[in-house]
Amino acid sequence: MLYSHQHFAQSGGASGIGLETSRVFALRGAHVVIAARNTEAASEARKTIMEKNPTARIDVLKLDLSSLKSVRAFADQFNSMKLPLNILINNAGVMFCPFQLSKDGVEMQFATNHLGHFLLTNLLLDTMKATAKSTGIEGRIVNLSSVAHHHTYPKGIDFDKLNDEKIYNDKMAYGQSKLANLLHANELSRRLKAEGANITVNSVHPGLIMTNLMRHSFVLMKVLQVATYILWKNVPQGAATTCYAGLNPQLKGVTGKYFADCNVEKTSKLARSEELAKQLWDFSEELIKSAK
DSSP: OOOTTOEEEEESOSSHHHHHHHHHHHHTTOEEEEEESOHHHHHHHHHHHHHHOTTOEEEEEEOOTTOHHHHHHHHHHHHHTTOOOOEEEEOOOOOSOOSOBOTTSSBHHHIIIIIHHHHHHHHHHHHHHHHHHHHOOOEEEEEEOOGGGGSSBTTBSOGGGTTOGGGOOHHHHHHHHHHHHHHHHHHHHHHHHHTTOSEEEEEEEOOBOOSGGGGGGHHHHHHHHHHTGGGBOOHHHHHHHHHHHHHOGGGTTOOSOEEETTEEOOOOTGGGOHHHHHHHHHHHHHHHHHTO
């Protein structure tokens, strides 16, 4: 159960899994903050939720995760609202897009799916720690990863060739970014546990769902969906594991895990590497510093 005084922020809550997650959290009485690049779509999502739940508390704030400047602006705006923060869902992302660099000069899938969320989480962490301490309620961070983390470059994260268009593969670059989501969650989980913070960090694989995320490979995905129809989920089913990780009281104290179908799943060997997770953390911090 989520108590009415809990506060929840989510990136990418304007459509698909994010919209459904926002709806469920609002239904549980949470004050929901939807962080979205397209604020018009997010406002429509807010309107849709409130039509069926007039007492819902939902705010919409601008956030473009591919831009570190936008991430900082969002964090400043959120922190200026002086709201507590119990739960953070790092949900937004891009998938299988053609090679391009972000405004900060970082490969777009890595920039949006990992680096933006890495900075966002770091900038909201003090608020989460303070909330957990003052309320005594466990904070929860959920990273949306994917089974695609198994399909990445041979080294897992290709630090040296991240922005090399010659070796770019849209599927492997996506897998790399999803592996980064997992490694980020695991390393943050270890760090928070070491300092005794009352915050858990877990990753989820939502499953195969046809959403706007598929827009760069729609035809391929439709063919795949026909061939493997039994494996695909609708949007509420896809959001179920995210909601489970964020809300279920039975997961109190459970951290550093990877969930699929509301069960703990085994990750790839690379995802279990503490050394790779620490390397990614340091690399991410350096990227953010160099982009200032």
